[in-house]
Amino acid sequence: MPARIIDGRALADDICRRIRHDAEALAARGRRPCLAGVLVGDDPGSHMYAASQAGQAERVGITHRLIHLPETTTAEGLGAALATLNADSTVSGVLLYQPLPPSLSPPQQRGAVGSPFSALIAPEKDVEGLHPMNLGRLAQGQPALAPCTAAAAMACLRSTGVDLAGCEAVVIGRSPIVGRPLAMLLLVEHATVTLCHTRTRDLAAHSRRADVLMAAAGKPGVIGREHVREDAIVIDVGTHRVSVDDGRGGRRTRTIGDVRYDEVAEVAGWITPVPGGVGPVTVAMLLSNVVAAASQTGSSSPHR
C-alpha cells in the first residue's frame, strides 16, 4: 500500500488560521504582532522574498515593517539598527535577510549559524530560532523559539497523530539549524534519537531501524527505498532545484528533496512530498514564532 501523503500546504493553512486567531486576540489587547525585516543593500532576491513575506504576514494579521539599509551600511550601523529594534516594544520579532553585502559577510566561522549579526538579535525576538540561546533552551527542554525548518518538520510529523513516545527516530544530517534542533525536539517527544551524518559508517543500517526518518542531509535524492523500513514516517527536509531531462531531449528545472519520493512512497507509511511538504510549513512556523514572541512581550521570569 502506498504511503499516506502529509500535505504541507493544508497543514500550513491550518497553522495560519490559528496564527490569525492568536494575532487578532493580541491586537485586541493592543499588542498586534509585528515582524521587522532588516534588508541591507539591493539583492533582488532578498527584495522579492521580503515582499512575499510581508504579504504572508499581513494575511495572518501580523504587521510587517521593512527596514531597508543602504549597501554601504557598516557593521556598527547594522548593529545599531538591530539594537534599536531589540529595544522597540512595538516590534515582536526581528529577521535579518540574507545575503548581506560582502563587506558585512566575514569568513564563515566553524559552527556559525546564519550571519554573526544574527546573534545580535535579542533571543526573545529571534523568530528564525538561530540564536544559541534559543537552541540552548530547546536542548534544556525549556520554552524557546525553535528554528523554523526543524519546527516545521516536527509539525509535519505530529500531524500524523502517531504516538512518538519510545519510537525509533533517525535524523540524517547534523546541521545546527535543522539536524541538531530536530534531535532535541524529538527527545522532548520521548523518541529514542539517532543522529547520522556524512561520517556515519552504515547509514542504511541506521535508517532502516527508523519508525521516524528525518531526511535533512542537504543532498538531492540520497535517501532511497533501501534506506527505509516498511511503514516508516519519512519527513523530507531537503529542497533542491535540479536540472532534469524533460523527456524531449532538453532539460528543465525541478524541485526535489533528499528523498527519492516515488520509490520511498511505495514502502513508507507516511511521507512528505517536495515541493508541498515541509517547505510551506516552514513559512508558517516563522509567523507562528512572531506570534509566540509577541505573546511573551511584557512577561518576565528569571528564564527570559
Place this chain on the structure above:
Amino acid sequence: MPARIIDGRALADDICRRIRHDAEALAARGRRPCLAGVLVGDDPGSHMYAASQAGQAERVGITHRLIHLPETTTAEGLGAALATLNADSTVSGVLLYQPLPPSLSPPQQRGAVGSPFSALIAPEKDVEGLHPMNLGRLAQGQPALAPCTAAAAMACLRSTGVDLAGCEAVVIGRSPIVGRPLAMLLLVEHATVTLCHTRTRDLAAHSRRADVLMAAAGKPGVIGREHVREDAIVIDVGTHRVSVDDGRGGRRTRTIGDVRYDEVAEVAGWITPVPGGVGPVTVAMLLSNVVAAASQTGSSSPHR
C-alpha cells in the same frame, strides 16, 4: 582479556598540571584566574564542599573567593550579588553552591537546570556550563563552557586515544546537564550518536551496537554485561552511594556507578571505574573552565 582501566585520578592530575601552567601564564600577564563561589545560608555540606573547592583551586593557581550570604537573602539580594560578580573584571568564573535556602528554591520547572538563579550568571562566567547560552553554543559547535560532567566524560573517552570519527556512540540518559551535552560533544568528534532514555524500547539492542557507551542513566548498576559489546569503551558517569552487605551480616556504604563494573570489565575494551573515573576529572573540568573563562576575559567578538 579484561578491560583496560581509564584512571580518572591520573587523568585529573594531568589536566591539573596543564591548568596550573595556564593559570600561571595568565597571572604573569596580570590576569590570575579567580573563581567566585556564592554560598547562601549555612548548609554544612555546602560549606565543606566550598572549602574543598577552595583548596583544589588554590593548588592549581586559581584564586577562590567565597561570597557568603545570609540565610535571609532575598531573590533581589542574590540577583544583585551575581550581577556584581558578573561586572567584576577580576572574577573569571562564578559558581552558585546548591542547595539554596527553601525561600530561594522555587518549584522545579520543566527542563530547568540547577537553580533559575544559575541563568543570572553571565554565560562567559558560567563555569559549571549550566546556562542555556553555553549549551546552545555547544550544540552549534561553537566554543562554549561545557557542563563539567559531560566534559569529564569526554576527557576520559579521549584519553584512550581511540579515533572517534564514524564510531557508534550510545548515550544512556538525556539529562540537560549530562546526556544532551554529551551527545553534542560526541557529534563534534564525528561519532554517530544515539540518545537512549527511560522511554527507549529495547535498550540492550542499542547499547550492544556501541563502540562507545556513555552510561548517564542516573541509576545504580543498571548497565550489565548484556548491554555491552565486546571491546567497547564504557564511560560510567553515575555516582551512587548504596548500602551493601559487608559480608559479616551487617551493612556498609559503597560508591558505585550506573555500570556493574565487575561483569562489564570482563567484556569491555576500556572502562572507567567508580570511584576514580569520571568523578575526579569533573572537578578538574570545573577548574579548566575557570582558566578558559579567564583566557577569554577582555576578548570580544559578535559571538561573546
